[in-house]
Amino acid sequence: MRNRIIPLVITLCYISCNNNSEYSAIVDTSGNGDYISVQAAVDAAPENRTSPWSIFIKNGSYKETVHIPHNKPFIHLIGQDKEKTIIHEKLHVGTLPSPDSRWFKNDSAAWHFSVHNPQSPVYGMQESVVRVDATDFYAENISFVNDFGVDAQTGPQALAIRLNNDRAAFYNCMFRSFQDTWMTSTNDADRLYAKNCFIEGAVDYFYGVGDALLDECTFYNVRSNSVIVAPKQSTAKYGYVFRNCIVDGNSAAADGKQKLGRPWHNAPKAIFINTTMRIPIDPEGWDDMGSVPALFAEYESRDINGNLLDLVNRKTFYEGRDGVSGTSRTTITKEEADQMVYENIIAGADGWDPLRLIK
Secondary structure (H helix, E strand, C coil): CHHHHHHHHHHHHHHHHHCCCCCCEEECCCCCCCECCHHHHHHHCCCCCCCCEEEEECCEEEECCEEECCCCCCEEEEECCCCCEEEEECCECCCCCCCCCCCCCCCHHHHHHECCCCCCCCCCCCCEEEEECCCCEEEECCEEEEHHHHHHCCCCCCEEEEECCCCEEEECCEEECCECCEECCCCCCCEEEEECCEEEECEEEEEECCEEEEECCEEEECCCCCEEEEECCCCCCCCEEEECCEEEECHHHCCCCEEEECCCCCCCEEEEECCEECCCECCCCECCCCCCCCEEEEECCEECCCCECCCCCCCCEEECHHHCEEECCCECCHHHHHHCCHHHHCCCCCCCCHHHHCC
């Protein structure tokens, strides 16, 4: 009798533990949840909420694109394990190869994965694996992967995620592609907070506008001559601020030719504070692109052994398009660094506090 009772108790405990009332819906590829796809769970979520609608995503390979529409704020996607909860698709936005193509001059096979190709299985899909058009989005323990970028290890643009609104936050997530992995927003007033996340790419793989604070995140470069950020803010107060982050990479990226960023448009800002460079960075640190940065700078950058880096050769003069040129400081003071913190960048007038979501 005892041998029969114990399994029953264990079974009941398992059901109770997995029927967690804190979640509004459960997604499971095996069918043991409310939905088998993430998009189905989002589609079923109510509109215009003012409090979280939490969707628990069990470990699995979710090959799909996910769109969080404008009228569905407060969607929270909570994965079971970021290494095993993977939202992914294989797509890019490249055009048909031609003799004067910038990309894929001799690679017609890549055209098969373009969203612009009528014969492609991804034809007509959105430009990124995940697109967030709503406010107050939160994700935890999830990998967002564009399979094209990861598999091909070349461009064109293959976004893993694109944000288009204010108050987006991420904890313990992974973002992987090659070119343009993560687009932060299109509005300078939008805020983004990420903690303990891993971002992988090679070409401008964290780019866009808005005020973004990334805390204790890792930027992982996957080729020689990688460029991490390409901001284009014009009115953002802080721009991109990276605190206590790590710059790392594979063996190809460990050749000392990596760049922290380049100014895409307008007068962008990107500041690395207390960064550990696990791979060598090009002594110039930054590169030219389309404009002149308002501020591309560092504070207390260190090498893998904890030694302060010599920033004397960091780039100060920039040449953009159409004859535009100008200068930027390469460092900030401790007083300035002490102002570029969570309370100032993230809270705003509405007191947004995404850290309370992190358990």
